[in-house]
Amino acid sequence: MLKKIIFQFLALSLIFTYSAQSAESGGMPQLNPEFWISQIFWLVLTFGLLFIILSKFILPKISNNLETRKSQILENIETADKQREETEKKVKEFDKIINDTKTEAKNFFNSERQKVLDDINNKRLSLEKDIEKEIIKAEEEINQLKKTSQEKITKIAIETSSDLVKQLIGEDINKSSLSAIVEDLSKKEMEKHNGI
């Protein structure tokens, strides 16, 4: 503070010495008071007008512009935030719908597959049952046939052999003896056939 004051005194004394010299060498035109009043008058006039026009007309407009911009930006940010939130909500809903659909589709697929599998199983089971029945029937038939065929074959063999014997010797032979022979032979044959 003291330094400043000293400096100011120095500056002032400098100015005054200059003004003292100005009479002889022309010096500083600043210290020639000829146009001081004129400068003060024009300064007050121009600066006053500048101040009035700036403060009444121009600065309020600029501050207004700045404020509108600020509020508009805030508003825009707000709407942007709102829209973003909405979008997020929508995205969530969308995801949910997709997930739901996926699970539904999965369930549907699973249930349908189960149905088809069950159907196939049922059909297969019934088919197997049918087949088993058929097989049992066929086996029974075969067994029957096995039983009956033996007798028929021996019968036929007896008949043909009796016929053959009749034609050969023209005489009927006792059927029981013939049948005994045939049975004996066929037994042998069977044993041979079965390969013992």
Place this chain on the structure above:
Amino acid sequence: MAANPMYQFNVYRIGPEIKINNIDISFTNASLFMVISSLTILIIFNLGTKRSIIPNKIQLLAELSYSFISKMISDTAGSKAKPYFSFIFSLFMFVLFCNMFGMIPYSFTVTSHIIVTFVLAAFIFIGVTIIGFIKHGLGYLKLFVPSGVPMVLLPLIVVIEIISYLSRPISLSVRLFANMMAGHTMMKVFGGFVVSLGIVGGWLPLGFSVALTGLEILVAFLQAYVFAILTCIYLNDALNLHH
């Protein structure tokens, strides 16, 4: 005569002599540059008031200077200084444009005249003092009594504070005036060297002159800024009395 580095500060009449009650208020070159500066400020800032959300260059300039000065005021003098915004804005712009117009060759620097800066500073000084007394009444005199000073030193401190307060307009005006005058005189002197040393030795002072031009443009801005910020500080003293 043109070789005299002080010649550039001469004030001369333009047009007829205007006298009211024997007082000379003729239009001079100083008045011309005041008018030019004010009109330029008004034109630029009027162009900057277009209502568009995305500003063009001039609007951006106007709005940036608006927020620059607004921030400067609120930083130094607080929110109470808001009503004085347009005055400080006008002051800063006026001083800045006068300084800058002074940088154009063959132009006239309004702020290189002590009377102009002194009138501005005195107006600020008187205005700030009046504001202080209106806001705080006689309590404004507490400004001269800093708190926490030992009683022995108090008389001395009060005297120093009063002297420093009273020297505010002088320091404010002399700072601006001396800076402008010194810079312009120096540039003129170096320009004179360029001419007198000719094509052989003139290059060095020419380089100096170029560097000084840059420096002077910086000083022109800086002094306008200092002028405005000191006004804010004085205003802060008057508005928020916390000594």
